[in-house]
Amino acid sequence: MRALIRSGNPKTLSFTTDFLEPTPEEFADHYIIRTKTTALTRGELTWPEPLIPQTPIPGFDLAGIIEQAPTKPANRSNAYKPGDEVYALSTFSWQGNAKEITVATEEELALKPKNVNWEEAASVPLSALSAWQALFVHAKLQPPSPNSPSANKGKRVLITAASGGVGIWGVQLAHLAGIEEVVATCGTSNVEFVKSLGADTVLDYRKIDVLEWVSVKREERGFDVILDCIGGQTLTDVWKCARKGGRVISVAEPPDPKKPADGIAEGVESTWYIVTANGEQLTEITKLIEERKVNGVVDSVYMLEEYKEAFERLEGGHARGKVVLKVA
Structure with missing residues (x-):
């Protein structure tokens, strides 16, 4: 064959x-x-x-x-x-x-x-399950549910590289799960596309530095959950974008070696994981696709x-x- x-x-x-x-x-x-x-x-x-x-x-x-x-x-x-x-x-x-x-x-x-x-x-499968497990397993947010639409009220989520494979699903699932504000980063040509996925605020990384943007109003703009799909300097910067008790989750590389020596809010934790096959979770995603809520x-x-x-x-x-x- x-x-x-x-x-x-x-x-x-x-x-x-x-x-x-x-x-x-x-x-x-x-x-x-x-x-x-x-x-x-x-x-x-x-x-x-x-x-x-x-x-x-x-x-x-x-x-x-x-x-x-x-x-x-x-x-x-x-x-x-x-x-x-x-x-x-x-x-x-x-x-x-x-x-x-x-x-x-x-x-x-x-x-x-x-x-x-x-x-x-x-x-x-790989991209959707990566985002699902990041948000609803490791960050412990409530999955999309018509029975509890306000479970994630007040939560703020940042997703980097939002036009990539995992980022696309992170934005859609976070929006569908009722996150109060979904902020995403991407390049200039993808800003409108990422908005169409459900991002409330889209930052063009070519024009806006996310750390500088958060630092202007740290309490208001800080995040409860950060899903980083880039790694490198971006992963170092987003540590400082998390609120007190927030979580930095990376699919790009382990977050701890990128943790800055100072400037991090109290109680911020990190997660590094490798997505795992899961037919049950994929079936839940299938339902959302067939309902035309995600794609x-x-x-x-x-x-x-x-x-x-x-x-x-x-x-x-x-x-x-x-x-x-x-x-x-």
Whole structure:
């Protein structure tokens, strides 16, 4: 089958047409899935976990059609059946999904939203789950709920790189969860786009320094939760943008080494985490997509054979949303 594999240097990629398909005997406790699309993540070719398999394959977002359900244990009751259209974030320590046939566990899967195409579906899992877990697991904010619309009243949230994969979902989910004010940073060309996602205030980082902006009215403009998707100097600066008892959450790099020696409010804590596959959370996100309350954003689509161009677009740092590979 067709596949994109990594060999030699961790960043070396090659395309093959004779990669061996997973067999039902070998993966009797997994779903075997025909891949329609996968999405790429900036920096994934530097991650250590995907190098664990003997033949690493990129692309950890998955959208496809189930070909075979698990057969072991013999008495199991499968939640999905052949022909079901599904999507998932698959575990980073196994092969990715840039291949025609892939596998996934039941815990990773959710039914694909009925109102999106394959390319849009692949843009969702990793980014949406990253934002969901940042806001509603690690920051302990209340998830979107029509039964408790005021649960997050008074909370202020900052999201950096808000036009990127995780940032897009952070803004949408924070807005939908009733955050009192969602502030986002992005480049000039994306300001109106980020506003359309639900950000109350958008700061053009080319014109406005977020730390200076907060410092003008520290008590009024400080944040209870900061989701940083950039790292580097930005991560150092946002420590000083948190309110007393606030939390700095990073998906870019560990926050503690970037913590300034002074200028931080009392009781500010940090979280560094790696997103985990979670079919239950993805199912909640599916409901919101089908209700047209949130949506994924596709920057560009490439055929599997065009992987070089896809990664060039991705690593250029200016993609709005996800770069998707069309596998079938």
